[in-house]
Amino acid sequence: MIRKGWKRAGLALGALLLAVLVGCQAVGGFSLDDMILKQLDVKSSESSGTFEIALDWDDAALAQEEPKVAAAIEWFRKIQVRIDRSASDEDGNAYVSGALALSKGEIPFTLQTDKDTVLLDVAGAKRPLVLDMSFDGMMPGLGGTGGENSGAFEDAILKLVGEAGSYLVGHLPNPPTVKVDLLASEPIRGVPTDVTKVHAELNGKELGELIPAYLDALVKDEAGLRQLLGSIVKWAAELPPELQEAFGMEAEDWAPTEQELNETVQEILDSFKEAQEELAAAKKDESWNDIFNEGIQFKTDLYVDRSMHIRKTNSELTLSAELFKDSGIPLKGVTIRSSEEIWNVNGDVSVPAIQKPFNAYDLEDLVELKPFQAVKLFDENSVIYQLLKKDLQIDDQEFLLSPDWGVPYVETEDGDVYLPIRETIEQLGGQFLEYDPATKGIRFYDEATRQTLELKVGSANLLVNDKPVAWTNAVEGVDGLAYAEADDLLGTLHAKYSVVEDEYGDYLVVSRDL
Structure with missing residues (x-):
């Protein structure tokens, strides 16, 4: 019988493997998997960027909706999160300033985090929101504010990801379209920078082919899976006792015999094979083509510097009207775009200390608020009040x-x-x-x-x-x-x-x- 901790980890690993879907094989001598794993050593950086969702509404269909619904939708023709500056230091502190830009107005915000606290201040709000993120009560034994164990917890997780990373990305197939330009120069924050440009494209139909290909590769690599599980066992054994306790581990849970290791490997491989069979059956169903078709189009450009750190990204995902035909949602299409520039990677980054206001709301306060109480948190002349009160009418x-x-x-x-x-x-x-x-x-x-x-x-x-x-x-x-x-x-x-x-x-x- 496999011990509980070991079995639980093996099954969780199987689920994690199925969740990762990006290409990583070497192209033109440039190792994409090295690029992905290199991002794990980023301790500090600064960045700016945008994330935007453009909704192409069917205006003829909207004209049939209730006036209240139509008025609310006018806010959401375009949704953009703009990050003017994001900074994170090597101690895990972060600061973000930007705005949520909607079709009819913009809502500025600032967000600050450290190991124990998240402070969110939204323009128009009478009081900021504070979330207590200390580990007290969440994971016994990790300590509270400023405790050394909270940092040890993060380091342990990062080490585990690093140990598993090569296997997790090693079998992932590349998108059909991948191009690498090894001698590119790109302005990053206005400064010309020598980078390698990686361009990739993928549509929904191609994605539907990559998923079973990935499962096939996993099933064939029993030795690689065994090596990965051995790395996890070693990682767990080397954890300090207080972290083992925090993870709910006991020493005997993480010292599997050869038979137990074989059983766990076989269980994971069996789960992969079962997924293969389910995918094969799903591909024969008409609904497969409704999901995995050319109505989904994705393309991205990644700009990677000499140290293999990603310094700039531009991505776009488009969803055609065909995907919404039976949803009851009056949409003709959706386009999602994102862009980011990153600088001062592992440099000297300054993040302001959190000054917690005495009148800040905590999450428990907000959860207990009724909608009409929530509306009163915002100034009547603010954009967010206009949205919540007058158009969404959440207090009705x-x-x-x-x-x-x-x-x-x-x-x-x-x-x-x-x-x-x-x-x-x-x-x-x-x-x-x-x-x-x-x-x-x-x-x-x-x-x-x-x-x-x-x-x-x-x-x-x-x-x-x-x-x-x-x-x-x-x-x-x-x-x-x-x-x-x-x-x-x-x-x-x-x-x-x-x-x-x-x-x-x-x-x-x-x-x-x-």
Whole structure:
């Protein structure tokens, strides 16, 4: 029987191998796999670049959409992340400044990270976001802020990738079109730089042929797989005890016998063979050509300096309308472009220290926010507020009430509709405050409209923010719950309702446009 740790690593490795799909064989004496692996020794650098998604919408189809949907889509004809400056130092600290540029506006941001903290500041936000990235609680034994073990963890992962890298990329076939220009000069940040230019092109049909070719190469190299697994065993054995504990390892888990090694190799090879069979079956299905066809076109240019570091990239991926024909998405095509220039590789890079604001939000704060609360985080004159509030309308609210399930609504013989007060207010993001049995008084707070409601069962008179208001109908008690006539309650809460009758029965849709 293979020990748990060893078996788990072997199966994870099989999944990882299938996830890597880039060409790497030598072309014209230039080793692409060396180029890929060389990027692992980059400790510090500076860069700038863009990542852009251009969406070619079908305007005729969009004209049939609801005005709200069409208005939102206008923001997303082009989405670009522009990085004006990105810097990372040898200690793992990073700083990024740039902007998210949409069709109708631009949202600048800065992002800073160190071993323990991520600080994101978005233009228009009243408060920045801070994420605690320390290893405390995440991986026991790695220590917390500034601890030496967090750096050791990163070094251990990097070493593992380096050990496995040659095998991971060694069997990957090149794209059908690969050209190498060994004597190129290219301006990088305005400075002419001697580089090797690697140009590659690939379409979806060709990609569909490369995947089984890659699996074939893996199945044939049992010796290479055995050597890789041996490297992983050695890596694990050399880890400091605290890191072994953090990874959930025990010494006996990572000292396989020859039989266990053979079993693990065979398991991985069997998984590759099973994948081969599944691919062969999938290629016979009509849906294969829907995915792997010439409607996908990819091309890239990589500029590599004398030390084999990538210094500049330009890439483009296009997806044709054919790929979206059955998706229900009114798109005629998508183009994705990226470009980057890199300088000061392994040089002296200065990254500013993180100054954590006292009023910063953490991730737990954001996760608990309701949409109408999230909108209030941004200045009303900002681009992001315009997007979230006015066009995406993320703070709009809607929920269902049925006479048959949940907390039901009640319809009288006269056709009047009564809603459960507490359920309605809480569904709209408000909260129950208190109930006084002596007076039958009930207090609620509706945060979205900033209203406190004080009601009494049996009375049509109430207080809204301490001001008297008279409803048309009295609050009723039904099965121990307080009910109010729908127009009275929803009128006060600035909401409305509609009755829906379909094959699932009758129900109410309560909605509120904030």
